[in-house]
Amino acid sequence: MAEIVIDHVTKRFGDLAAVDNIDMTFSDGEVACLLGPSGCGKTTLMRILAGLEQPTSGRVLFGGKDVTDLPPRKRNVGMVFQYPVMYPTLSVAENLALPMKYDRALDQSERQRRVDEVLDVLDMRPMARAFIEDLDIGSRQKVAIGRAVARQSEIVLFDEPTTNMGVAAKLQLIHAFKRVTRRLRQTIVYVTHDQTEAMTLADKIALMKAGKILQYDAPHVLYSEPSTAFGGWFMGNPGMNFIPATLQPDGIHAAILAGPIAAPAHLPKGEITIGIRPERVTMSGQAVTGSVPGTLVDQAVGIAGRYLTTVRVGGATVKVNTVGAPPADLGGTVNLMVPHARVMLYVDGVRVAG
Ligand SMILES: Nc1ncnc2c1ncn2[C@@H]1O[C@H](COP(=O)(O)OP(=O)(O)OP(=O)(O)O)[C@@H](O)[C@H]1O
Ligand SMILES: [Mg+2]
Missing domain, CATH: 3.40.50.300 (P-loop containing nucleotide triphosphate hydrolases)
Known part of the structure; x- marks a missing residue:
């Protein structure tokens, strides 16, 4: 022992x-x-x-x-x-x-x-x-x-x-x-x-x-499931995306979410962000249910069949890591889909839900 x-x-x-x-x-x-x-x-x-x-x-x-x-x-x-x-x-x-x-x-x-x-x-x-x-x-x-x-x-x-x-x-x-x-x-x-x-x-x-x-x-x-924003950022290459979010009567809203996600019952006061890993976000050339349009602002870098792209969505910047090339060129429109189940919720850098 x-x-x-x-x-x-x-x-x-x-x-x-x-x-x-x-x-x-x-x-x-x-x-x-x-x-x-x-x-x-x-x-x-x-x-x-x-x-x-x-x-x-x-x-x-x-x-x-x-x-x-x-x-x-x-x-x-x-x-x-x-x-x-x-x-x-x-x-x-x-x-x-x-x-x-x-x-x-x-x-x-x-x-x-x-x-x-x-x-x-x-x-x-x-x-x-x-x-x-x-x-x-x-x-x-x-x-x-x-x-x-x-x-x-x-x-x-x-x-x-x-x-x-x-x-x-x-x-x-x-x-x-x-x-x-x-x-x-x-x-x-x-x-x-x-x-x-x-x-x-x-x-x-x-x-x-x-x-x-x-x-x-x-x-x-x-x-x-990093318990801190630091952990999400430190692990992964690149690390987790952190997107500013707000609490509204129907839930948590953020630029990359098509609809709100449920807020936990006792949300502490503080700065709310949502965390999502770049490889959990998917992209489509066409708008589909649950997608949010954005602009591809940084050239995709492909390594071993995976591509890393940067997308601007309503004031937020999101890194997206996909298998295969993105459906648009630099400056073009892509539609992002963020699976709610993969979204982590942080208040002042500490995970509260997700
Ligand atoms: N003998 C010492 N006297 C004063 N400060 C020290 C001493 N040993 C370590 N420190 C300080 O304590 C902190 C932690 O140092 P430590 O060497 O444990 O870090 P570390 O995580 O091992 O870093 P690294 O990854 O660079 O090896 C640092 O700020 C370092 O400058
Ligand atoms: Mg050391």
Whole structure:
């Protein structure tokens, strides 16, 4: 049992709350990605979990045990940070075995068994005797990951282990990583600011901004039902459209809606916007029931059969991502259809319905 409980943890540096009263649980055996923009406090939170930083207030519990005051070496967590320390003149197998060297509970055969197991899942057996200095950067990072999981601690923390890697090496690493984590039931917290990486790896994503966790959900939930406008904007490429809306007696109106959508019973006061993903909006050359006419104001960009178009509708600007080319050229009229079921309703940037 190694669930991680972060109990109202705050970390201040002077006036700045780098971690701001975070209260959440990473479940046992789960791969959780901590996703957020640069400077939002990801590394600070990881360092607190690792014991490299003391929280200003709050507690950290591993498997029900309070570890807040334990030093790093007594926490039994594996760690891989951005630029892992590797021993260039040792072989791959020797590097993997290193963290287990002083673990008296493990005999030689058990150490060897674990090294072999990790070599297998990482698909690195043929490279076991190669020296680190002879490996490319992707393979080195793989060894770093292997080294962190080989000692089979219940918790493993990763802080952007793929930042200095190319896309191909990164993908290879992610596949290796998924194989390892499926095999060994460890609780993993993996920091990234790359949403594709988070969507690919995570069982659940914790979206972080300015020291706070905004949402902690399965990747598809975070993507399709962002609880904040920030989440909708941050996830997706491009992010969600946010269109100004107004409350009227018959419901919520917005320029891109042909008719009103129902307002929730207790709508808080504040600025109302509706959110809709660019790929949920469809376009037609002809006006049809439920469509709204607009002007195509930005040339469509086609990538892998998908087209990204910008459309002006009654003062609002909407990004539309369609399969196949749009039904008009620049300056032409297109008719937009927005499925009401896909519309999210936000007041002051917080989702209230949809
Ligand atoms: N030791 C420190 N002293 C003062 N301020 C710090 C210290 N460590 C971090 N900070 C500040 O705390 C905030 C969060 O930093 P942190 O490194 O945790 O962010 P991050 O999300 O990991 O960013 P990145 O994606 O760039 O790695 C930043 O504003 C940073 O400048
Ligand atoms: Mg960081």
